[in-house]
Amino acid sequence: MERAPRSVDAIVEAQVQRWLEERRRATAPPPVPPPVITVSREYGAQGAVVARRVAERLGYAYWNRDLLAAIASHARVDPATLAQFDEHHRSPLVGIMSGIIPQPTGASQLDYARELTQVVRDLAARGAAVVVGRGLNFLLDPDRTLRVRVVCPLEQRVRELAAREGLSAAEARALIVDADRDRRAFVHDLFGKDVEEPTAYDLWLNTGTLSLDAAAEIVVAACHARFGDQARRPHAT
Numbered sequence: 749m750e751r752a753p754r755s756v757d758a759i760v761e762a763q764v765q766r767w768l769e770e771r772r773r774a775t776a777p778p779p780v781p782p783p784v785i786t787v788s789r790e791y792g793a794q795g796a797v798v799a800r801r802v803a804e805r806l807g808y809a810y811w812n813r814d815l816l817a818a819i820a821s822h823a824r825v826d827p828a829t830l831a832q833f834d835e836h837h838r839s840p841l842v843g844i845m846s847g848i849i850p851q852p853t854g855a856s857q858l859d860y861a862r863e864l865t866q867v868v869r870d871l872a873a874r875g876a877a878v879v880v881g882r883g884l885n886f887l888l889d890p891d892r893t894l895r896v897r898v899v900c901p902l903e904q905r906v907r908e909l910a911a912r913e914g915l916s917a918a919e920a921r922a923l924i925v926d927a928d929r930d931r932r933a934f935v936h937d938l939f940g941k942d943v944e945e946p947t948a949y950d951l952w953l954n955t956g957t958l959s960l961d962a963a964a965e966i967v968v969a970a971c972h973a974r975f976g977d978q979a980r981r982p983h984a985t
Contacts, residue, residue, distance in 0.1 A: 759915040781875030781925050782808070783975050785894045785967065786885040788943060792905030792920075793955050795898030796880050797913055801964035806971065808981070810870065812880040823863045830882040833860035835934050861938055872953035883935035886947055897949040898963065948972070 789795020796812050803810035811818070816834050820827040842892060865887065871877050872888050885895035902924065910920035935943040937970075951970050953963045971979045 775964055780978055782978055782980065783871065783892050783894055783971065784872045784875060784888060785878045785896060786888065787878060787880050787896045787898060787899040787967075788883070788885060788949065789881065790900060790905065791924045791931070792909045793898045793900035794908075795896075795955075797894075797960050798898055798953070798955070798967065799861060799878045799880045801960065802967045803972075805964060805968045806878070809871075809877045810880075811877055815867070815879065815882070819860070819863045819867050822867050823859060830860050830863070832856050835931055841899045857937075864938075871889070881931070883939050883941065883943060886935065886941045887937040890950075892968070893975060894951070895949045896951045896953065896967055898953050898955060902955060904956045913944075 751769055754971070785799070785806075785808070787795050787799040787802075789798075791855065799812065800810050802808070815832060817827050820830050864882065868879065868882075868884055868887060872878065872892065875892070885893065901923075906917055906920045909915065909924060911915050913920070915923070932943050937940055941948065951967065953966060955963055
């Protein structure tokens with residue numbers, strides 16, 4: 749038995765529904781990307797290790813030293829050219845002069861800051877990234893970023909760094925103090941902010957009392973608690 753042809757009204761209705769569905773898809777807002785996690789750290793607190801373990805658990809991209817390579821690639825210069833500016837303090841006079849007088853390396857602190865901003869904002873637009881250091885919690889949108897600060901008592905950092913690197917306690921202490929001072933000044937140079945400002949972070953972790961795995965699990969739990977399903981990487985299973 750042959751099926752009766754659809755009525756004109758039914759055909760029109762079906763077409764209208766297709767048009768409406770196509771219009772809805774065309775006007776729907778783009779999906780919100782997963783968040784970015786920034787990990788600021790005291791020297792020797794092993795914040796970079798925590799950050800890597802967080803990235804592994806979430807399936808996110810991990811950016812630390814590779815970030816400098818990405819910045820250099822974007823700027824089309826050798827990474828060593830920008831390494832002198834990466835989390836290092838430059839005196840105001842040196843910074844001003846490097847922007848006026850062509851440098852032998854072909855780059856200035858202003859070049860570094862500009863390229864860092866562009867590359868990190870591109871990463872944030874894609875989301876699903878854990879980024880270490882460089883004061884990036886002050887650069888990115890706090891509504892789309894979980895901002896973490898990893899700290900540890902100085903004496904414990906001295907002991908552990910000396911043991912890991914085969915240094916004397918005095919050498920380890922000097923290295924830590926200098927690096928912390930350099931990072932504080934770097935953040936102030938770029939953003940005019942205090943790296944130790946409590947409200948600049950969503951989560952503080954003390955690896956003097958927490959294991960690195962425990963610290964990573966806390967960050968992962970905080971990310972899921974704050975961002976819910978948005979914390980999942982697209983197509984993750």
